[in-house]
Amino acid sequence: DAGITQSPRHKVTETGTPVTLRCHQTENHRYMYWYRQDPGHGLRLIHYSYGVKDTDKGEVSDGYSVSRSKTEDFLLTLESATSSQTSVYFCAISAGSRNQPQHFGDGTRLSIL
Template sequence: DAGITQSPRHKVTETGTPVTLRCHQTENHRYMYWYRQDPGHGLRLIHYSYGVKDTDKGEVSDGYSVSRSKTEDFLLTLESATSSQTSVYFCAISGSAGDSPLHFGNGTRLTVT
């Protein structure tokens, strides 16, 4: 799995609570991404990072924030979880070029009740 670890793998939380998902890589790749996967929607980019402390928004960034204080760690935070954020979240890493393959982690299944 290209040295990518997502934690936790499963989480159930209540509406309105904060949640942080962690992605840890051992590949020293510059680029890191957070995607969500939902039936009928495929994979949608939430946020991405192109370096330490350098992040930008993706297609579905509302309600999410990210931080990257070290090359190896990329955190995704739901400040106040909502039921619409129930999803499977994938972290991915890649090299610098646009045709570099994305290497995905095994995902975090988040349920917001």
């Protein structure tokens, strides 16, 4: 299995609070991604990174920010959590930008009350 660790694995918080999710990889892969998975929508890309300090938006980036200060860590922040951001969040990594599979962590289940 790809060396991807997501933390925390579960979190319950209240609307309006800031939340940061962490993805840590031991594969030294250049590319990292954050997805959310919701019933009826499948996996949707929030943000991705193509190198240290290099990030870009995905299809559902509103309300989320990311940072990547080291190759191995990619952080996802909800500045002011809303109930619509209740979801399961997955981090993925890949060795290349094209024709390379993305490998996923086991997710963070986030509930916003």
